[in-house]
Amino acid sequence: MTDDASPPPLGRLARPRLYEQLVEQLLGYIESAKLRPGDLLPAERDLAERLGVSRATLAQALVALEVLGVIDVQHGTGAVLRHRASVASVIKGLREHRSRLPDIVEARSTLEVRLAALAAERRTDEDLAAIDRALEEMRAEIDDGGRGARGDELFHQAVTAAAHSPVLAQLMAFIGEMVLETRLESLTQPGRPEQSLASHRSITEAVRAQDPVAAADAMQRHIELVSDVALLD
Amino acid sequence: MTDDASPPPLGRLARPRLYEQLVEQLLGYIESAKLRPGDLLPAERDLAERLGVSRATLAQALVALEVLGVIDVQHGTGAVLRHRASVASVIKGLREHRSRLPDIVEARSTLEVRLAALAAERRTDEDLAAIDRALEEMRAEIDDGGRGARGDELFHQAVTAAAHSPVLAQLMAFIGEMVLETRLESLTQPGRPEQSLASHRSITEAVRAQDPVAAADAMQRHIELVSDVALLD
DNA sequence: CAGGCTCACTGGCCTAGCCTGTAGGAGAGT
């Protein structure tokens, strides 16, 4: 991802999009007007005029709100409110200041600890073999002076697969990108790869022994280690 | 894919939206063209012509993809791909073949137990008040002979909000639709609403006392109760 | 009174056009 830059954040320079502002305003309107689920928003032509934008642009904002699950647009009727605004604001917050690291680590921790426990319960011999292979890959990378990033990713994927929980696996994939960033940062610290490898071994042994509690515990400690480093960054 | 529906679904009669179809097609295109993160999609005017739609409609589809986190549209440059295509297919897959109930309950349990613990740690007085209001709402519904479905939903939303964890909240929203179904089924059982209300009270008290362990425990038991019933169905 | 029709709404989508941002290449200045 991208070239750039020194220490400061510095992204790509925020470009304001009209429809994004409209989403904000509409969210605010919904809240202040105390609209309840099932209520209708004003008509498109009306809203567009009041907000001083074209219908086309307003339509984009409505699409965004629909994708976010806030409204449900019905041809011939209008845009009806779905959930309560509180949920909308949570989503809003997520998009704005892209989630902070602690939030991501928190979500990752929640999911992976559970996945580790489930993996210990449900793993097949094939699953275990895949985990061992990932561990081996990571060790080889580190011996070659690498960070073991690839093996690390493989390891977590193997554990996820071993849990045999489709929905949790999908949720992990959803935050996968963010988790990856976290992981890469942590592995750049000298000495960390070895520590990380060691905690991977603990997890693996618990899964091998089919001990859910130990697996959850080992994963928890592993994530705490990683997130510690990430936060120092 | 596809909605379909032979036997009973029946809702509001699906209304096809052009931009939704475009999202599907673009997702397919991205996959088949083996585009990688960082690659650019063809120009708007080009795409619009190829797909046989106006730029305005295509723009809506691009907004949808942007909200879904698949692309990142840059003025003057084009639409650049963000995640791996896998994320796109995850979203697609999750919407399509709805996952099995046990898997959903498992994911819900994982997330909500953690959310309950976090809520106990982080709740403000306002959060607590919102939870109390939801509880009251549910009690009123049940006293009126209702199932308390609305209050139930409000309650879980309030707890989620009280956890102040954007990413976890987002994940909950992701599986929210499925969870709702689970919940509604369970509440149709006679006598269940009261039991459900009682366990809500336990959770609330733990959150009030700011006791994470008790909150997690109460939520865990609550979900076991609900899922038991759902599985009987 | 019941059934059907009309019409005034709603959103859906299109065409056409002008604006602004981006980036690469041509040409001027060093």
Add this chain to the structure above:
DNA sequence: ACTCTCCTACAGGCTAGGCCAGTGAGCCTG
């Protein structure tokens, strides 16, 4: 020769206005 500036082709952003297609309330007829 190098570099810096400026030009311009092309990207998306947004608007204006128009026509088509559902929806539902009210009227009008049998």
